[in-house]
Amino acid sequence: xxxxxxxxxxxxxxxxxxxxxxxxxxxxxxxxxxxxxxxxxxxxxxxxxxxxxxxxxxxxxxxxxxxxxxxxxxxxxxxxxxxxxxxxxxxxxxxxxxxxxxxxxxxxxxxxxxxxxxxxxxxxxxxxxxxxxxxxxxxxxxxxxxxxxxxxxxxxxxxxxxxxxxxxxxxxxxxxxxxxxxxxxxxxxxxxxxxxxxxxxxxxxxxxxxxxxxxxxxxxxxxxxxxxxxxxxxxxxxxxxxxxxxxxxxxxxxxxxxxxxxxxxxxxxxxxxxxxxxxxxxxxxxxxxxxxxxxxxxxxxxxxxxxxxxxxxxxxxxxxxxxxxxxxxxxxxxxxxxxxxxxxxxxxxxxxxxxxxxxxxxxxxxxxxxxxxxxxxxxxxxxxxxxxxxxxxxxxxxxxxxxxxxxxxxxxxxxxxxxxxxxxxxxx
Numbered sequence: 012x013x014x015x016x017x018x019x020x021x022x023x024x025x026x027x028x029x030x031x032x033x034x035x036x037x038x039x040x041x042x043x044x045x046x047x048x049x050x051x052x053x054x055x056x057x058x059x060x061x062x063x064x065x066x067x068x069x070x071x072x073x074x075x076x077x078x079x080x081x082x083x084x085x086x087x088x089x090x091x092x093x094x095x096x097x098x099x100x101x102x103x104x105x106x107x108x109x110x111x112x113x114x115x116x117x118x119x120x121x122x123x124x125x126x127x128x129x130x131x132x133x134x135x136x137x138x139x140x141x142x143x144x145x146x147x148x149x150x151x152x153x154x155x156x157x158x159x160x161x162x163x164x165x166x167x168x169x170x171x172x173x174x175x176x177x178x179x180x181x182x183x184x185x186x187x188x189x190x191x192x193x194x195x196x197x198x199x200x201x202x203x204x205x206x207x208x209x210x211x212x213x214x215x216x217x218x219x220x221x222x223x224x225x226x227x228x229x230x231x232x233x234x235x236x237x238x239x240x241x242x243x244x245x246x247x248x249x250x251x252x253x254x255x256x257x258x259x260x261x262x263x264x265x266x267x268x269x270x271x272x273x274x275x276x277x278x279x280x281x282x283x284x285x286x287x288x289x290x291x292x293x294x295x296x297x298x299x300x301x302x303x304x305x306x307x308x309x310x311x312x313x314x315x316x317x318x319x320x321x322x323x324x325x326x327x328x329x330x331x332x333x334x335x336x337x338x339x340x341x342x343x344x345x346x347x348x349x350x351x352x353x354x355x356x357x358x359x360x361x362x363x364x365x366x367x368x369x370x371x372x373x374x375x376x377x378x379x380x381x382x383x384x385x386x387x388x389x390x391x392x393x394x395x396x397x398x399x400x401x402x403x404x405x406x407x408x409x410x411x412x413x414x415x416x417x418x419x420x421x422x423x424x425x426x427x428x429x430x431x432x433x434x435x436x437x438x439x
Contacts, residue, residue, distance in 0.1 A: 012047065013161030013191050013246040017136065017152050023129035025091060026140070026153075027056070029117035034141035035125050036111035037153040038070065039133075041104040044190065046077060048158035050095030051112050052126040055087040061116030063087070063123060065096045070107040073145070077102050084114055084123050091126045095156070109139050110155055128152040164189035164218075164243040166196065168252030175260045176233040181226040183241030183252060185218050193218040196243040198226040199251075204238045208249055218243060231259040 017037065028035050049065045061084050067077040079096035087094070114123040127138060131149055138151035169182035181198035197213035199206040206212075213226035224241075231237065237259065241252035 016156040025124040027122040029122035036109040039136040044159040054091035057121040060085040161247040168241040
């Protein structure tokens with residue numbers, strides 16, 4: 012339950028309620044509230060008796076919206092004290108009203124008295140008194156408290172930003188103030204999950220309007236996973252937004268990544284355009300872009316471990332041995348032997364290995380054990396064979412225009428390639 016009140020006396024006194032002035036009250040607006048209780052600070056002068064009623068009347072027609080008998084005036088104390096009633100059938104009120112203390116007995120020397128302030132202290136409310144009709148006095152306020160059924164505020168939690176090693180920025184949004192408005196709001200966090208305001212929290216104070224807000228989370232531990240919720244509190248309770256998680260940054264990373272326990276990195280690629288370079292990372296079905304500064308790229312390149320490629324073992328083609336000369340047939344004229352072809356040069360050997368598809372042994376299918384592998388016959392490369400050459404799949408790779416084609420590239424070559432890219436991009 013929530014309350015609305017005016018209890019500041021400000022050096023005031025009391026006003027009398029008797030047969031000539033049977034009603035005293037406060038004129039105010041109640042906006043869509045279910046009123047359950049009503050109370051005033053009242054007492055008595057001299058020996059009186061009679062019914063004392065607490066009522067809520069409509070300003071438009073003076074009709075009674077809620078009423079409850081407090082009791083007999085004879086039971087009131089001499090010094091004013093807070094007296095309250097609970098309505099039998101609470102009602103939702105959404106209009107301008109007068110909340111009143113009513114007593115029709117007594118006289119100018121015997122009456123019920125109610126406390127009033129010495130000055131108008133509540134905005135948009137005035138003191139009212141009734142004889143034959145209502146009259147308002149803007150210089151005073153009647154002291155009162157009424158209770159109504161309130162609503163908790165509604166708040167949402169947004170993604171964290173500016174995550175570094177020991178601090179981060181929390182983002183939230185109060186989408187409904189509730190009734191009454193929040194007296195406190197902010198973010199709460201812990202390392203176990205389902206954080207509450209009993210854990211670490213920020214306290215941004217009262218919130219008079221709906222809208223977004225931010226909090227600075229401090230005292231974080233580098234590389235630690237945290238759980239965060241936005242919150243807002245009023246007299247009805249504390250409401251929380253959905254829980255999100257993040258990990259505090261690590262020294263030298265320069266980049267903070269969101270936390271997802273079930274996702275795994277499925278793709279990474281660098282996208283460079285004139286003036287910018289960013290890394291696109293896929294996490295399962297998720298994806299996000301991270302802007303990468305030139306200094307970060309250069310640092311990664313400078314500190315990368317140099318991995319020298321292992322030279323593949325390439326089998327050398329076997330050439331047929333030179334046949335032994337046959338003994339001449341008696342009476343025949345010996346045929347002069349054909350000249351032997353010159354041995355292949357190293358360049359011709361490399362071209363031959365490419366044309367015959369004999370790359371690294373790991374890419375060759377294992378020969379059937381019962382069938383000997385055919386012995387390749389070397390032939391000098393010709394222009395027609397080179398033009399018809401289609402490289403085997405193991406030798407193909409994606410390269411930039413103008414780069415060499417080959418299945419192996421060292422880290423040093425990759426560094427040089429990226430350095431050339433950067434020089435071509437103005438602004439980096």
